[in-house]
Each structure stands twice: as structure tokens, then as C-alpha cells.
Amino acid sequence: MMRRSGIYRKRLLFLGISAFCYGWTTEANAQIISLPGTTTGKAITNKTSKKSDVTSKSNGKDEAITVVGTHLGAVETAEIQPVTVITSEQIQQSSSMTTGDVFAHIPSMGFSGNTYSNAGGSCLNIRSLGTARTLVLVDGHRMVNGNGAVDCPDVNSIVPAMIDRIEILKDGSSTTYGSDAIAGVVNIILKKNFTGTTLTANGGISEYGDDQTAALTAAHGFNFMHDRGNFTIAGSYNYQAPMAADQRKWAMQEAKVNNPPGQEQYYGSQYGAQPVYAALNGGAPLTPSSDGVAQSVISDGHGGYRPYKWSDNYDYSKDNQIIAEQQVGSLASTGHFDVNSNLQLYMTANYSHTHTVSAGTPMYIATPATTLTGNSGAMVVPAGEPGNPFGSDVALNQRMFGIGREYDYENIDYYQLTGGARGTLPHTGGWTYDFFFSYGKTTTSDKGTGRVNWRNMENALGFQQTGGAGSTEGYYDPNLCANTSGCAPYNPFTGSMSRAAANYIGFDDVYPSAQEMRDVQFTVANKHLARLPYGPLGIALGVEHRSLDGYWYSSWQDKAGLNSNQVRGDTGGGYNVTEVFGELSIPLLRNLPAAKALNAEVSGRFSNYNTFGQAYNWHAGLIYAPTDDIKFRVNIATGFRAPTIQDLYKSKIISLTGTRDPCAYISTYPGAVQGVMSDNCRAQGINPNTFKQTNGSLKYETGGNASLKPEISRTYTIGSILTPRFIPGLTATVDYFHTHITETIGYPSLSTELNGCYESTGLSSSYCSILNGRDVNGQLYPVARLHENTGAFIEDGLDINASYQVPIDYNNGLSFGADIQDIMSYKSQSQDGEALISYLSTDAGVPKWVANGTATFTHGPWSFTYMVRFIDGFTYYPSSSYGPTVSEWWKTNQAWYHDVMMTYHGDMYSVTAGVKNLAGRDPNFYANGDYNTSPGMYDYAGRYIYLKAQVHF
Template sequence: MMNTSRRHLLLCASILGVGTLSGTAFADSTTQPEHRSHKVVHHKASTSTAAARSTPAAVAAPAATTSVAVPVATTAPASSSRRRAALLEAQGVSGGTERMVVTGSALASSNNQNANPVQIVTAKQIQQTGATTLSDFFARIPSIGGTGTNNSETNGTGGASCTDIRNLGSNRVLVLIDGKRATLNGQSNCIDLNALPVQQIASVEILKDGGSELYGADAVSGVINIKMRHNLSDGNITIRGGITGQGDNDTGMISAYKGWNFDHDKGNLTLFGQYMTQGGVLQRDRSWANPVQLSDNPVGSGAETFGSGYSNYTHVQSASGLNAAVAPDGKTVSEWGTNNRYDYGRHQSLINQLQDASLSGDFHYEFNRHANLYSNVMYSHRTSSSYMAAEPFDGSVQPSTLPSVLTVPANDPNNPFGQDVDITKRLTELGDRRDENATDTVTAKVGVNGEIAYGWDYDLSYTYGSNMSTDHLENVGSYTNLLNAYGLQQTDPSSATSALVYNPSVCPSFGCSNPFGTMGSQAASYVNYNTNTHSHYQLRDWNLRINNNHVTTMPWKGGGDLGIAVGFEHRGEQLTNTPDELISSGQSLTNTVLPTSGGFDVTEGYAEAKATLLKNVFLAKDLTVDVQGRASGYSTTSDTAKNWKASINWAPTQDIRFRGTIGTSYRQPNVYELYGGQSLSYNLANDPCDAGQVGTYGAASAAVAATCAKQGINTSTFHQSGTGQVPTLGGGNAHLAPEIGRTYTFGTIITPRWIPNLSISGEFWHYSVNHTISALPTQYILDGCYTGTSPSLCNTINRLSNGQINTVTATNQNTGALHESGVDFDFDYRIRVARHDVLSVSNNFQYLLNYTQQLVPGGAFTNYTGALLYAGGPNNANASYGIPRVRDYATFGWTHGAFTATYMVQFIGGMRWNDQSEFLNSTTAGRYKTPMMIEQDLTLAYRWKKWNFESGINNITNKKPPFVASGVDNSAGATYGSFYQGRYFFLQAGLNF
């Protein structure tokens, strides 16, 4: 069924492509050389790096991000010019240096009338970093947090890169493309930044403030509006290549576009294509990432723990206290010790391999001033692959009815212990696992906009999106066939706790295998199995907006304009997750996942009023207030969600202005949080009942021992199987309630007229979210249960008959609350020092004042300010990530004629490790903090006629990421991922035509 759907999707894209090519032929036959100035203006590119085509929000600036309200000219255009600019802006198209709509408002305004803190990133600033994907660039921006996913997180991400704002989670930021919703990746619940071609991006606008009032529930922390290039009348081909200093992660990219005007410039057709490949990095090729250390004790102290307890040595345990290791030969027996642990790091990927092919077609035609038809189709085919160590095995996971513990009976001829014993092992004979994820994403948009009458404009559009993913996992194995290969049979096949008996008649024709040793090639082929899991996400979105920027003028001296916008949106989202048949039936060696599906519809209305109360009077160069509101009705609840926002912008003179906002958020759980499939991961955590762990709880050690005893576990003799890793089941929950929040900001911007091209800004911001939707970290659940601080968490822990943890359930749930506040400081300055020389400097600085979270309703707040959550955290339970107090990104540029040099510096402040409940210190841990980190990059560019050349070095000093006992790769990829590849060189050439 999924293959049929994929064929239908490809057929749809092909039909759209044929229509686009037909338009190309029409364009060739009708384009005239004459230019009519009264029609839509089309611009030609001046560089090969897409710098040529940014929107008016991305005017010339220093080579770094710029934090501004609306960086466009203040001149009010004529009515017809305003209309044409609005028509193009609805498509993300530049119409000139006029008052334009910028993220955070549905009304056009000039650069001194917007109170929303919006950061603008141009295409040139992205491309001069050598970033292969938009995710690689976002890692530099201080306001972009680490709770999303990136290419240095290779396990469980499906190859997708997700982003967030302020470490509030990727589920609380809304990513738009050209101001409209786009297609999510169904496996990761985000706009996959790896599937967006960087060469097609014109600019990015980051609203660092809540935006739920205009954009909907997802925009709790803010909005990232990615503006693509449209309306081109020239062509370009660009080629880029790069490689690390160690000869891996080789990257390549080729992109091209061509645009045509037709019918006297009333219409335009633009085609764009890009192919990108990234070679990836294996963990064994970075010395700092091997061997994987699971404890924070210094190397050489004798107390450190390396690797996994799921080993190629069979770990044997019994009710009598047996704790033995059997060598891969199946005969040599010894006491289980640290030398039997398995260094899985040498078998897994550090950075994903990626390939992405993207195609898009963009069309618009202006029939008259009342109707401008526009459409856009974007298609992406992305594949990612990564390697993981061979499958660890310790029994089935509910609801499977296969044995939850593999108990080898005493009468098995291969059992040398004379008693029933439980075994766990890593099935290395099946080979390393290879996870390949393929996604096909289509977003098709069609709309019409124009002028109604008397300054009222409209924009009506429909967007359809489809994302189909197939996750192909090799060398997983069949549990049913494994039991047959070992000659073991359940006495009651309907019960996961039934006994196993030795029955050689169930063995395959080539004979029985020794469960304590390594299987032969025939048995391994018999047991081996590759799984294919499918997901399908669909979006249908109707939008209507009516607005007038100049409804009336305030009826008093010095009064300005009143603008009004109203809008309606009806959106439907559906998600289907279809696991492999072997997985859903409980017969695989991995976890059991049942098929899930669901969706919702929402109908919304919103309104905005912007009034310039005073302008050009004493102490009020500009005084503007803005009020926004939105009401939403979801099919999943009878409640009506209501959000509002108010803001004020006051400029006493043209040199300084003050601004502030306050707003609310009401976020319904999304389809992924509700209906996403559940999966098993081996998270970094320790069993509190382990003999070596119970004493580490200080005053709570007695309570831990007592709780373990109630469950029949003797903490003086019990040893955790797979020390350092706990099987954790995560995924969707259909019974979630909405989140409720509030956001406020206030700040100032200084632009002194006596120092041209200087801008200094400061902003205080605060977020508060209640009933947060998240998955609790595994260690937090275990500690809360066994110390007695959260007894209800014991219900999520499932133990086997031998006392070992079978699973910890950490699915999405409504937890407590989250509070965060901080300040931003931005500096931009550009000066011409000679006729052909321009110097520029830009700096974005963020200081975190407070980050506290309540992980259970009614519980205590935990302070994570300046913390590195080294074993997963509340907004990403599976990954280690940091919440540093200080982050900074600075660029220094020098332009001499056609030559440009740009030096970039990224700073991440030092952090102390936090285990979700407290900060570590020197008395309790060998290593407990990370140092400040500095990454330096250099880019050189030269323009010659129609050619543009660019080369650069990232991480000039080859700085390595700091050590973190993450249990994955000895660091924290969500925060330090840009250091993982080491020194990186790239070269790019482009030709305009």
C-alpha cells in the first residue's frame, strides 16, 4: 500500500513538473525584449551564491545576522506600488525597497514601527560559512537551541534535522516557508532542514518572540520564516565541494536555476534544482570519540566504565547469583567483568551520510490589479544512512508474547552451568546495523491575491503537503528464528513469561546452534532480517487574509495610520505509522511497535490592528501600538483556544526607540505527539538497585534499598545487565492535554545619526509554559521512583522475573511547567575606510538569566541554567544537550573591490553537568564540567565578470569537542556538533547567465 502511495506521489510531482515545463515553452514563445515599467519588476542576480536574490528584509548588511524590526526604507510608495509589492510579498517575492510585511505581523510597516524582535539572515551570510544544510548554519546562531536534532545525532533521528528557539523544544517553534506552513517530516515531527536546498534560500527571518496569535499553536517560542528565491529572470549554475582535514565527510553540491518573464512581464516562471551529497564520518575515525565512556571518572583512575554490557561475550545470570561471561567460542567461562564490555563506538556513525535531490517550480501571472495567480511546487528526495553496532538482545518487549527473558534450561546440552540461566548478548554474527531512511516530500501551493477596493487587499491560498518515509534497518534479526536456531521452545506460546524447553526438533535442517557462542554463517543467515517501517504525513491548509494598511488616519494632530488585517485558516493534518510486519507482530529482536494513525482538523480566525498614535512630533518620532488575537477550534477538543498579543513601539527621536510585547500561547499537541509510533532506545542510565549504584544516593540510599527490596531485589548482590544503558520505550500518547503559556519582551535599538551604519540593540525576553508536553529522561524516572520523591513513576518501570529492567516507558506526557528568561545584545557597524575598502563587524550575543523546569505536576522546579544535560533532558530525552549561560557569534568583514574576506567566531560558554536533578561537583564526580568553546572560520570570495569564487576553512584550529559522558560518542552532538568533523575545507564556483 505504501509503495502504491509513493508511486501516486511521484506521479503527482511528475504531472506538476510537466505543467511547469509547458509553462517554460510558453515563456520562450511569448517573452518580449521590451520592458514595461508599470508591470511587475524582475531583478537579475549579481552573484552566484544567491546573495543576488534576497527579499527586501535582507538588504545589504555586515556579514553576520542582523537583529532589526523591518530593515527596509521608510518611504511610503504610491498606492499601485504598494499593491504590487503586496502581491509579490504573498509569494515571498521582492517587490522593491518599500514598506513590507515581515514575520510577526500581517501588516506592512517601515523600519521604525515594528515592536517584534526579528533577526534577519541573508543568503550570503549562510553560504559564506560553507554550510551544507541550513541546520549546519543554525548551529551558529545563539538563539537557536540544542533540543532539536542535527547531522551529528545518528541514532533515532531518521536522518532529519530539526531546530528550536531558546532550548524550548522543536515542538514549540513554527517553521514556515514563504510565510506559509510546509510539510513536516512524519518520523521526526519537524520541517526537515536537510531537505531544504540552501542555494534556493533568499533569507531567513527569525521571530524571537511568541507568534501563536498570528501563526497558530506551534509558534510558542517563535517563528522561523524561510524565504525562498522567486521571480528570477536570469540563470545560474553553482558547484561546491568540501572535505575535512582527515579526508572524510566529503561533500558535493551542484545547483542551477533559470527564470523567464513572459507576456510583457506580467508573468514569471522560475525553475530550480539542487543535488547535495555528504559522505559522513565514522566514529572510529575520531580518537576523542573512542572508546565510549559511560562514567565521568577520569581515564586512568580505575573507576571509569567503557562500552556496553551488551557484548559479544554472553552475559549469564541466574536466581542463585551467578554472574558469568562465556566467550564467543561458547565454551570458555569466566566471571563477568569490565573487560567483557563491548566498544560499540567503533561500529557506529558519528555524522550521517546524506543525499538530497530537490526540484521546484514557481509561477505567477498578474491578470489585473484584482487578480494575481501564483503557484509553487517543491519536491525533495532525501536519503540518509548511518551505522550502529550489532543488535543487543535481552528478550521481548510488550505486547510481544515471545519470551521476555531468554532462559536456557539446565538440560540444554550446551549449558555448562547445570541450572536454568538467563542470557543477554550482542548478536555480532548478524553484522553491524545499517539504518537507511528515504523520504519523499512534496509541498504544492496555489493562490490568488490582489486589491479588492479602497486599499483593501486579499490573499487566498491552498497548500497540500505529503511526506512519505521508509526506514530500512538491516541486520535486526527474527526472535522466532533465533529460538528455533537455539532449539528452544515455549511451553505456552501465548505468554511472554512462559518457560523455555530444549527441543532439537525445532532446529533448522543444518542443526542447532550453541546459545552461548557465535552462530555459524548458515544460522546467522537464517536468523537475520531487515525491517522496513513506513510513515506518511499529510497537510491540507486553506488560508484567507484581508488587510488594509491605511484604513484611516488618527483624528488628532500628529496622528498616523490605522491598519487592520483579518484572516481565516482551516488546516488538516494526518499521520500514519506502519511498522514492519515482523516488528508489529512482536517477532523481531528489536522492540514491538503497533501501527498507529490519527489526525485532526482545526478552524481558526485571527485579527490584527496596528495604530500609529503619533509621528513626527516632539518626543514621538513614532508611537505605534499593535494588537493581535486568534481563536482556534480543534476537532480533538470541545474547547476554543484563544491567544492574544499586544505590543508598543516608541521612538522619541530617530536615534533611539523602545519596544515591548506581551502575549499568550495555547498549544494543542501535534499529530506526532499524539499518534507517533513508539520505539525502543537504549538510553544512558543506571539501575538504582544495582549493587554499585545504591550507595551513590547519599541520604536517600536507604530509601532506594527499601524500594528495591519491596520488588524482591537484593541490592547487595544484584547487578544490572547492560550497565549504563536502560531499554526505554518512547513515542506518542493520544491522551495529551494542551500547553498554556505567556511571553513578554522589551528592549531598545540605538541608531545614532552621527554614526551612519551603526546599530546597537538590547532585548530582555521571558517565556512561561504550563502543562508542558515532553518525555521524561530515563534516569529521572528511575531516581524519582526508587528515592520515593515521585512514587507514581514506578508504574512506568517494567522488570523481568530475574529483576532486570525490561523497559522504562517514557512516552509523551503533560509534565509540569517551564520558565526561561534572558537578554540579547546585537551590534552591527559598517564603515568605508577607503574608496574601495569597506570594513564591517557584527555581533549577536545571548545571556541566559534563568531556565527552570518542573518535570512532574506539582513537583519542585529544577534549575538548568548553565547546565549540560549529559544523559538526556526534558526537551530531548534521548540526547545530551547544553543550556549555556553565554553564547555569541561574531563576524568581521573586509571588502576591497571584488574581493571579500570574512572571519567568523562562535563562542559557547562553559557548562556544568547535570543529571536531571542536580549539578555534579568535584566531590561527587571526576569530571563534571565542560570548558568554554571557540570555533573560528575564514572565508575568501572573489567576483570576476559573471563568475563568483569562494573558498573557506571552518574550525581553523581543528578544535575538538569537549568530553561529555553521554554514553554515545564522548560529547554532546546537539550542542557541539559543529566541532565533530574537525577542520573542514570548501571551494565553490558559480556562473551567472
């Protein structure tokens, strides 16, 4: 083991030394990172490149500088924070179809995207700290959140052809932008001075002939009023074909690895086309076993029944999709006009429509979670049902093939308009200003087909419930269905479901949602406020007001608790915030022995929310260059994430969990607390010696909490920038980062709260506030699990980036590069007072090492690129805890991927062709993942071939 680990570290070291990032650096040494299959191109300075892509033109005017992480954009402090850059040329020469694809293989971006998502969107996740803790901007302005049910923007809404560059700040930046910038900031800079017309077509297909993608984009820009203004507009259409799970062997028979140590491995779902019958709680076993425990039974195919076995599980990969079908149409435009030398008007507009269709298995019926609405505690087939061979009421578990597969249809419309004015305040000694107003809205229309109406199912079975909520008491009423309007009978013992019964039992679930944002900001700045001994003092001051509103409406069936396994209401609400902020750029030393430069930056922000109140945040950074060859930087910053609309106002949802009712398992607790627990159970009318928990399931209620406080963070980064003059063409950055988040928003551990409650004398613990009493059978009513500020989170690690260019002659060149992330610790505390638990290299999906290495050879108009990608392995639990047939599933090996690409640059066109996953490697097994893997982490399509062409005129 030690030897293999050593070999692995040597491979990573070799990757970092010999395969430096194909990219190149800016004047400020912001690292340009590796993308799958890209070639070298032009450098970007602190001013937007005048060559936005391989053939675009500019009117030659310098546009306003937009630099992520600062309102000053001062050259002296531009390198204090770690920033990486992706250029439009890299995007054009990569396999990316959508803007979200651009981030898919960047080590520091975590593993998020639109894979296996009926929402069809792509949210960003810097350093795996969560999409809600990564702030996304367009030209320095916030994007409105995407799909109504999520708390993050959808970057697929942005037209890739409009992107001039993308800046990724991997540091806390709440003082510059406010809430959400805990992990970092992604700033998408759009083209401003584009002239001419560019057409792009690209497509790809897997070696199996599926996972087809196609995209068409067009961009046109022109100057007007003697080059005083520019207007650019672009549109795109993207199509993603669906990919069925049963087209990949590795996705069939999804393994279940959460079974206890030593137990047999099993697959799929218990709910299949064949009805499964089970004895109701307290009833006699349908098929007695040696230990007398009630069993589920299934037809033996000969008119009788036998015990249910794991081999009877249904393989739902036959119906599900690894990736959904999706169509995205987008429009974007930018414009600016110089009214005079002191005033420029500008605007940005973005619109997109996303249509996604995802298919799944037919809905199943089982023990419901909705007994508060009066539903029975199981789908009961009464003893009097014609053909019932058991002579007693039984519980029915079945996947409803008679109704048909579930389909989810989602339509998302996103639009955002930003307008503003900026310029110089005359006669003020260099003061500039920037005022903007931004309005964004996302509307979503969701429809799910193949849902099951629980009450109608009972009516079709003829079961007349007589007990209270949660009771399974009742009888067979042969006239119940006949006397109910629209009802058609269903008898699982006598044949298949009729179309009339399917129409009566099934329904379409419709639930619209929307999010809306208004943001207004005014900033003044002066880069030369005062002359200090070693340079000018810079200052920026500003005020911002932002409001957000949203709603998520549930169908009447959901509200009534008729949608099989949950009940939910409407969500709606909003909040607003007013903020003031300031920033200073301070030159401390310059051109001295052992001090080529020493510069500092400090900033602060005060926020006043109408929900939780006030927040204060600050940032301090220092950069020191002893020589021109090396620089050192250090940052410390506080940050926060304000509770979102979902956090605050999410409707109450009742669901099921496998958490145990303490009154049913007192004998498993330490003897010292059994007495107190027994007394507490008896006080609730429960005899702990005889009480049993129904089906081993517990109902719980989740929802928002209007009393939430913000998450609080503190981030440190310490790094260096190496540009040695004795190795021309080499640039490297190494940054250590540490983030500590407290007051994290989430759901507390249900088992911890229940145990803490019942172990307290007289149910006196504060944990007991989650209890809502018990039903007529003694089962707990849904316990409350509202959002709370529950715990903490700690992460630290290293970011390593390097690039090395080797010119051969005037017509040939080589470039190498690496982009490496090493997560040293990734720990979470689910509740105050609990220990921090490490989730690094576990089924949380955070590998210790992720790396990309690229080598590019250019020959005249040709370029050839090879890229290697590495994802570290996972070990979930010690293999000694499991038997030999199970332990193999509790680990995931390392993954290496190899990509190749070539590009030809003509005078007015370019053509790129490439292959991702050249070896056709299947994705690694990943415990508890979808389809036996993690489609967002590993290449799921196999070998993938793509072609892209662009022409400019």
C-alpha cells in the same frame, strides 16, 4: 575561579564591542546576523531586494511584501518584534551546503541539525525550546513536517539557490500563525522576480580527507507577457560522505559517565563479539566473588571462564558513524502573473528526495522488554545445550556479529504545492486580499538490516520455554530446531554462527510512514482604514482551516515483539482546526518633542480543534522612539502548541529502564513509609524481604494520549534599537526575553509515580493508574507512561546584535559585528508540584553564552573575512561529589573556533574559498554525548576547507 570568570567576561565584552556583525541592517533595522565566513552586501528593505544575489536580475516590479510576524506589514510597527535576517548573498558567500547548514552557528538557534541522524534532516530550534515549538514557513505558509517520525519540517528540503532571504522572529507569534510558534518563527522567502541562469558548484573536505561534501545547483528565471509575470525554477544535488567514528581518536572508547560517585570510569558497551553469560535471577553465581553476588563471565581464552571486567567492554566506535551518508535532490519553483491591476495569481512548488544510509554495530541480545508477548525474561542457553560448562540454565548477552552490522536505509520524499490569488478589492478604500491553498506530504520508507528475531534465536538455541510471559523456565529440546521450518541451529559454546543460522535469526525491519497537510486561508487587510491624529490605522482579518493526517506502520516482527528489545504497533490519526484572527496597527504619537514615534500593535486568534477544543491567544506590542538615535520596544504574547499526531496517537511501545521496583528496595526508603510500602507489596503477593528485581530493569510502556491539552505559553520581550547619528554605520539591538510554558507535553517521571503509588495507603494514589499487575515471577508488567500535560518550563536571557561599517575610501571598507546570546535561566518542571530544576550549562546541552564575531575587509572585488565563534562551558555536578578519576569527566570547557574566508566578485561570477576551524580544534568532551562529544554543538570534522563558485548569464 573568580579571576578566570572575570577574564572570560572581558573577552565576551571585547567580542561584543570590537567585532560587530559584518552584516548591515534593513530600513526597519531588522538585524542581519553573522554567518561563518560571509562578506558585506546590499541592504534589504521591507520590499524584497531587487538584487537577490550577486548577479541576479529583476523585472523591476515590486512584489507582494512578506514580513514575518504580521499580516499587515505596516512600516510603523515593523520593528516591534525582534527579527533578524539572512540574505541570499550571505548564504552564497558562506560555507553552507544545505539550507540547514545556514542555521548551524547562529547562537539563538540552539544546537540541532543533521549530524548523527539517520533521518538525514535538519529541524530548527529557536532558543533551545524544542523543534516542535519553532514554526517554519515558506513565503509565509506552513511547511509540512519532515520524516514521518518527527514533528518538525526538514529545511534541507528547500533549494538554497531559491532563497531570497530568511527572516527569524524570536518572539511568540501564535496570534499570527497559530500553533507551534511559541519560541518563534523562521520564514524562508523564495525568489520571485529572478531572471537569467545561475549555476553554483561547491564542495568541502576535512584535513583528514573525510567528511567530503559536494553540491551542484542551477536556477533559471524569466519574465513573460511583457513583464506581467515571472517563473523561476531551481534544482540542487547534495552529497554528504559518511564519517566513521574510529577515524577520530576522541570518538573511540565512548566514556560512560553516569556511574555513581567514586566508581571507576568505564567505556563502551558490555555487549561484544564474545558471549557473556550471567546467572539467571535467583540462580547461584557462575563465578563466586567475595560477597557472593552473581557475576557475568566471559571466556578466559584457555577453555575456562573468568569474571567480566569493564576492560572487556566493546568499543562500538569501530562500527558506528559520526555522520551518515546522504544524498539529497531537490526542485523548487515560484511563479506569479498579474491578471490585472487588482488580481495576481501566484504559486510555489517544492520537491525533494533524501536518501540516507547509516551504519551501526551489530544488534545485541540481552534481557528483553517484550515479555507481554510471551517471550522469556532473558535469552536462555539451557543447561542441556551441548558444551554448556555451567550445569545450569544461563542468560546469554552477545552482540550478533554473525548476522552482521545494522544498517538503516531511509528514503524520504517531500513535496508541497501552494497556489493563491491576491490583490486589491476595487472601490473599497484600500482593502487588499490574499487567498491561498497549500498541500504538502512527506512519505518515508525505512529499512533496517541486521535485526534479531528473538523467537527464532530461542529455536536455534533449542530452548523450549515452559513458563509464562517473563519466565525463564524451560529445557533443552534437541529436536526443536529440526522440527521448525527454516531453522538452523546455533551453539555459542562450539563455534561461530553459520550463514544458515544467521539468515534464520536475522531479518530486515521495514516501516513506512507519511504525514499530510492541507491548509487554506483567506485574509483581508487595510493599512489605511482610518486616519488618526498621528497616522493611519491598519487592520487585518482572516480565517484559516488546516488538517493534518499521518501514519507510522510497524513491521509484523515489531508487532509480535520479536525485535529483540521492544514491541510496538501502528500509529495513525489526524486532526483539524478552524481559526479566525485579527490584527491592528495603531500610531499613537509622531514628530513630537521626546516622541519621534510611538506605535502599538495588537492581535488575537481564536482556534477550534476537533481534538482538545478551543484556544484563545493575544499579543500586544509597543515601540517608542524618543529620537532618531534610539528606539525601545516591548511585547507580551500568549501562545500554544497543539498536541501533534505523535503526541495523540503514538502506538504503545514497550521498553526497558533502570528504574527500581519499590518492592525490591523498601529498606532504602525512609522508615516512615516502609510500613505502608510493605503492606502494599504484600497485597500484591510480594514478600519485600526476599523479592528481587530481575536484572535491575523495569519494563515500561510509552505511547500517545488522545486526551492531551495544548501547551500554553506566555512570552515577554523588552529591547532597544540603537542607530546613533554621531556614530555613522553603527546599529545595535539588545532584547531581553522571558518565556514561561505550562502544561508541557511529555512523559512523567516514572520513579516519582511509582514511589507516590507505593507510599500511598492501599495503593490509593492516582499514580497507581500506571500499574498493570505482576507476572508469575512477581515482576511488574510494563507500567504505563503515556504522554501527559506534566509540567512547566521557564527560560529567560538576552539577545545582543550589533554591526558597524567603516568606509575607508571608494574602493575599501571595513565592517565588524557580533551576535551574542546569554541564557540567564533554563528551568524545567517534569511534573506538577515538583520543583523547577535548572538545566543551564548541564548535560542538557544549553550553554549560558554563545557568540559569533566577524570582521571583514573589502578591497575592490575582493573581500576577506575572519570569524570567531564561542561556546560556553558546562559543569554538571560539584566536583567534590566525585573521586579524582571521575570528576574530570563532569565538566566541559569553553570552546573557541576561528574561521577565515575570501571572496572574489567578477562581473558575472564569484568565487569563495574558506577554512572553518582554522586551528583544527578537536571537539570538547561532552558528558553523555555521542562519541564523547556533541556533534551538533562542536565542530567534529577538524579543520575544514571549502570552495564555492557561482556564474550567472
